[in-house]
Every structure is written in structure tokens, then in C-alpha cells.
Amino acid sequence: MIKFDKHRRTLMREEYQYELQQVKEPNLYRDIYTYEMPPLMCFNHRMVPLVPAEDIWITDTTFRDGQQALPPFTVDQIVRLFDLMHKLSGSNGIIRQSEFFLYTDKDKEAVRKCLERGYEFPEVTGWIRAKKEDLKIVKEMELQETGILTSASDYHIFNKLKKTREQAMEGYLEIVRSALEVGIIPRCHFEDITRADFYGFVIPFAQRLMRLSKESGIPVKIRACDTLGYGVSYPGVMLPRNVNGIIYGLHKYAGVPSELLEWHGHNDFYRGLSNAVGAWLYGCSAANGTLLGIGERTGNTPIEALLIEYIGLRGETDGIDTSAITEMAGYFEKEIGYQIPANQPLVGANFNVTRAGIHADGLMKDQEIYNIFDTEKVLNRPVDIGITDKSGAAGIAYWINARLKIPEKFKVEKIDPGVLAIKEWVDQQYAEERTTGISDAEMWDQARIHFSEWVGYLHHEKE
Secondary structure, three states: OEEEEOOOOEEEEOOOOOOOOOOOOOOOOOOOOOOOOOOOOOEOOOOOOOOOOOOOEEEEOOOOOHHHHOOOOOHHHHHHHHHHHHHHHOOOOOEEEEEEOOOOHHHHHHHHHHHHOOOOOOEEEEEEOOOHHHHHHHHHOOOOEEEEEOOOOHHHHOOOOOOOHHHHHHHHHHHHHHHHHOOOEEEEEEOOHHHOOHHHHHHHHHHHHHHHHHHHOOOOEEEEEEOOOOOEOOOOEOOOOEHHHHHHHHHHOOOOOHHHEEEEEEOOOOOHHHHHHHHHHOOOOEEEEEHHHOOOOOOEOEHHHHHHHHHHHHOOOOOOOOHHHHHHHHHHHHHHOOOOOOOOOOOOOOOOEEOOHHHHHHHHHOHHHOOOOOHHHHHOOOOEEOEOOOOHHHHHHHHHHHHOOOOHHHOOOOOOHHHHHHHHHHHHHHHOOOOOOEOHHHHHHHHHHHOHHHHHHHHHHHO
16 A cells, blocks of 8 residues: 655555565575674665654663673662662653563562562563463563563574474464463564564564554564674665664564564674664664673673663753763672773773873863763763873872862962872882882872872861
């Protein structure tokens, strides 16, 4: 049927029909995935339009996918992280949902305690295999929605499940029908979609799901899972790796509304964040991630990064509490014992720390020259200086002014005798072949020697 598209302002075909393509041998895309080499990036230069969803949001898998890469969280830790996620999400609930395992007694206790919080957002949802006995657990836990593993690639269908495409699809549809019968919203996880036959399996399966949704009057969601991080959001890349094409195709050809579409990516090739944002830009409402990007192998898309990207795309915070990013990272390190890489953006110990003297000199004149944004206002993380042999007098002066909280009109310059004395001591350290940075404790010792009056003043102010 031809219909006028009010958004594109042109006549366009409204319905597309694709049939499941039965194959005797699995399509493993050996021209792209040779396995002996990194995956190849093939282009056919077919472009799809950039059509962002009217509304976009974030979903969480910290307690499902994220936990697969760490020692298990305690129930108390899960509840505290859930509280922090609620705080991060803000008044408008930008983090809409959080999914949980449901199999162990501890899993169930964590779900119950999080439900007792009574938050509207994030909503607690489940994750199960495509088995009816798993669905019973969801019903017993009285959850309104659950993810269901519905693997999409022939790697999984043929080589893991040992089924044909038709057998796999019918099995998936059966568990979806069972969920709909008891009023549970199914969220079908198209595992390994970036190695799946898009027109031979993905689209026909998605169309069948949309028919079930229409018949039942219950939403059926689709999560496009880039299980091994193969997705690429460059324009003109061929399917099945094309993130833009996957999202546009599910929306346009399978008729999946944006609000029922979700992207789940991994970071194996450093594309976790860019692919999630690409999915948003090409019509997907939900981007899935984890706190700090934890997860299997290289991890998932970091939720804190998605929050910053959301603000960048929408031009407003929309209620997001960005200061809770720092609070959340601190909890991971101090209470859970997770060591965040020092250079990890937004949350690492050194993400807004400079050790270069020329940068410190610029910071003294105007923080905006070398700081990505007002990190003190946005993240409650003032820009900082680390002292090494590269810091120079400018770096030392900045450290003294910042740590001793010296008022603007009294700030020391890099030519101050005390600063030069500390620089001479630092230079001597590295002349003796020191290979580590100067610690804050060592710098405080030097400050007490050369700036005792300001150290005393600071101590008095604290009292």
C-alpha cells in the first residue's frame, strides 16, 4: 500500500512482506567473518535516512549482563546501586528499566527489595530463556515485563541450538504467545543480530511478532543485540553489520514502532557508545547499557556516557542528576572494591587531571582551555593537577592554589619562590631516575615547608 509519509513528506510504500528463508546450511557470512582475521568492513554505499525517534531513553542491564563479568553483587549492593540508578535517572526517568536474573534465591530477594522501593523508574524487569518453566518464574515474581532470549543468527540457531530457522522461530513465537496469554510484555532479545540473515530471518520474525502484538493488544518489544560488538554505524556499510540499517529496517520493513525498539551493544571493537547513539539517531527509542560499562568480555555501553550523550542530543538535562555519576563511581570503588581504570572517561581518577605544565599554565588562565566542560558543576569533580617531571612550575602553582584553596587575589604564580623551590625538589627526584608520579602526600609535605601560612590558614578554616 502506498501512503503519504507526513515526516518525509513523500509518498512511500507502507507495508512490506518478507517470508522466512529456510536454508539447509547456516549462512555464516564467511566473506565478512573469516575468523582467521578481524571482521571485514564491506560497503555497498546504500544509505538510510536519519530519523531519530520522537522520544529516547536508556535501559539498564547492570544486574544481568553486567554481573556476568564480576563477582556477584550482594543483595544490599544491588539495592544501593538501584537507588543510585534512580537518582541518576532524574525526575523524568531517563533510565526507564533495569533487568534482573530470576533464577537463584538471591536474585529473587534482590528483585523483591528493589520492587519494595516503589520507584516508577527504573522499572524492574526480568530476563529468561525461551522456556515455559522460566516464564513461570516471571509470573510468580509478578513482573510486568521480561526479556526473552531469541537468538537470531545461524551461528546460534544451527550451531548452538541445533535447529532449523523454522524450528527456532516457532519455538520463540510459542513462548511469546504464552507470555501474552498471562499479560506479560515480552521483550525479544535478537541475540547476535549483527551476524544474522536480516531479510531471511530477522525481518520475517519481527513481522510475526508485530502481528502477535496487534492481535493481543499488548506491546511486543525487540532488543537488537550486538552480542560480539560487530556493529558499525558508518554510512553505507553492508548488512548484517550496519547498525543504522538494522534499526531503520526493523522500523520501516517490519513495522516495529520506535518505542518498541531497543539497542544492546558490546564494546569489543570500541564501538559500544557510538553504535548506541547511532541506533538512537536512526529510529530506536531505547539504548541499553550498564553502570561503568561493566559486562561480559569488554563490557557494555556505559550508562553514564549515554546520559551525557542524551544531554548533548537533546540540549537539556531533562531532570538527569549528573552529579550522581561521581557518587555511583565512588560506591563501586569504595564499597564494592571495583577498580575503575584511572583514564576511564567521566569516572576515572585521572579523567580531568593534567600533568603537563603547558596545560596547567592554560588552566591557571582559563579552565575552559583544557577542561572538557565544567566538571565541578556537572559531575562534582573539580579539574585537577598531577605532579610529574612534565608538570613544571605552572603545574605546581596550580596544585598549591587548588589544594590550599588560596583566594583569587592571593593566588601564587609560577615564579613564586616557594613554587620554584618545590620544582627544584621535583626535578631532583627525577634526576635520580624516579619513575613514579609525585604523590599528594609528598606535595602536602612540600606545601607545609614552603607555604606553611596557607596550610595553617586552611587548617583553621576547616576547624
